[in-house]
Amino acid sequence: MSDVNVQFEQAQQDVQKLPERPGNLTLLRLYALFKQATEGDVHGDKPGFTDIVGKYKYEAWAALQGTAQDAAKAQYVEVVESLKSGASN
Known part of the structure; x- marks a missing residue:
């Protein structure tokens, strides 16, 4: 398993142990990066209003369309690491 995959798996565990719940925009970013990292480009119909x-x-x-899965994993790890250090919320 590549280094980025190991870090990504560790970040998935770490995000569950954060002392504080991240803000909604950060949660949305984590969701999008996770989906891009695990499933690739967005698919399916856009939900209605x-x-x-x-x-x-x-x-x-959808904003991450075209982002390589390994790049999305690396970005996910960066966001989780910044949350662990208290840099963003």
């Missing part, structure tokens, strides 16, 4: 949360999640993921 009645599903606000689903719409925002879809749009955040």
Whole structure:
């Protein structure tokens, strides 16, 4: 397993142990990076206006279209590391 995969798996565990819940924008960023890292480019239909949360999640993921899965994993790790050090919320 490559180094980025090991770090990504560790970050997935670390994010569950954060002392404080990240803000909604940070959670949305983590969601989008996770989806891009694990599934690749966005697929499926965009949720309608009645599903606000689903719409925002879809749009955040779609914004990462074309990002390599390893790059998304590395970015996910960076965000989790910054949360662990208290740098962003």
